[in-house]
Amino acid sequence: MLHIPCPFCGPRDESEFAHGGPARQQRPDDLSPLDDAAWVDHLTVPPNPVGPVREKWWHVRGCGQWVTIERDTLTHDILEETGE
Numbered sequence: 088m089l090h091i092p093c094p095f096c097g098p099r100d101e102s103e104f105a106h107g108g109p110a111r112q113q114r115p116d117d118l119s120p121l122d123d124a125a126w127v128d129h130l131t132v133p134p135n136p137v138g139p140v141r142e143k144w145w146h147v148r149g150c151g152q153w154v155t156i157e158r159d160t161l162t163h164d165i166l167e168e169t170g171e
């Protein structure tokens with residue numbers, strides 16, 4: 088189980104959080120070359136890279152704040168917590 092550092096509550100179990108997806112997912116600069124299927128994929132299929140990712144977590148069973156962390160998807164080590 089992950090222990091996610093909340094800047095307001097301290098380290099908490101993952102079960103207190105809801106995953107909010109990738110932080111600052113880049114929107115394509117030029118949308119014209121995207122067909123409908125590519126646009127739907129962009130909106131509904133989150134990236135799933137191996138290695139460090141920046142992602143949002145909502146402390147839904149705690150203080151209710153959003154936390155941004157950088158987590159290694161291979162080891163689940165939390166590399167950075169920004170509290171944004």
Ligand SMILES: [Zn+2]
Nearest residue numbers: 093096146150
């Ligand atoms: Zn909290």
